[in-house]
Amino acid sequence: MNELQRRIIEEGKVLPGNIIKVDGFMNHRVDIKLMRELAKDIRAHFAGREITKVMTVEASGIPMATIAADELGVPLVFAKKAKSDNIEGGLICSEIHSYTYNKKVTLIVSAEWLSPEDKILVVDDFMANGEAMRGIVDIISKVGAKLVGIAIAIEKGYQGGGDKLRASGIDVYSIANIDHAEPGNIVFRD
């Protein structure tokens, strides 16, 4: 059992609706030292892949993606969710379905900050249905950049998003992949 899995077991809660609550160290109060451990693990997994940029989606994945970018020595680009943000000029968009809010959300990245020469590692805190990741992969494909892979802290394996992306040939690396979750019983995939 790795450190993240141990923290999930010891501090996480399973709430109705398959929600894994880890907001004491992951996505509300953020344990930066744990983020550094996750980032080192991610760097080791993707060693030698000449990553030029880390990408994520606002907001809760940003701390982990920031430390991963710091560890890899590359810039971070985070996709925004459509609203009246101060983004001008050429935008690359991808529409996804948000299961959290049960509505369509458009992910937006300014074309200026991505290039076909980029080798991009996508980093996020959670993956469930994989819709956000599908949107980011779509944006990277529209730019013509190379997707090196996707690194996730906590995958809800039982929701299938990660396996769909793996089936399409993407290197999806999850540090804690949960196969089954109910109060008092969280089972990780080997």
Add this chain to the structure above:
Amino acid sequence: MNELQRRIIEEGKVLPGNIIKVDGFMNHRVDIKLMRELAKDIRAHFAGREITKVMTVEASGIPMATIAADELGVPLVFAKKAKSDNIEGGLICSEIHSYTYNKKVTLIVSAEWLSPEDKILVVDDFMANGEAMRGIVDIISKVGAKLVGIAIAIEKGYQGGGDKLRASGIDVYSIANIDHAEPGNIVFRD
């Protein structure tokens, strides 16, 4: 002129409506090395203040606040903007006016992750009217924690938010405080 001021002059754009666009290094594509320089500067300014936590507001301030928390060796807590997030239990809220969206927004922090013993440094990328900071200061006051100060990358001094907070006795430290901005002419406060 410091490094951040130089980057604002060389790469920033002034858009209509007093918008300072720095999304090539600050709040869309994020230059993590620059964030580290800002974090070191912030650590030096607040040296010896026994900070126990960094706080910010989602979303664009999170990368800078994450590196500041890393530099200070403390956890990060980011306030959420009210929506159907997976936050249960005791919430501490503060209502602010968002000038970006011209509507009321409620900032939320789970009471579980703040304590009256905390000595909190608030970090954000931008300050204009200071509404978000006023909300965070309000939350810290409701918890009974100590506010060590506020560290801002780019203050739009001409919008007055920072000076209002300073007048109330708060140590507001801005790395680039802009007194005047029009295309081709950005003037920093000494």
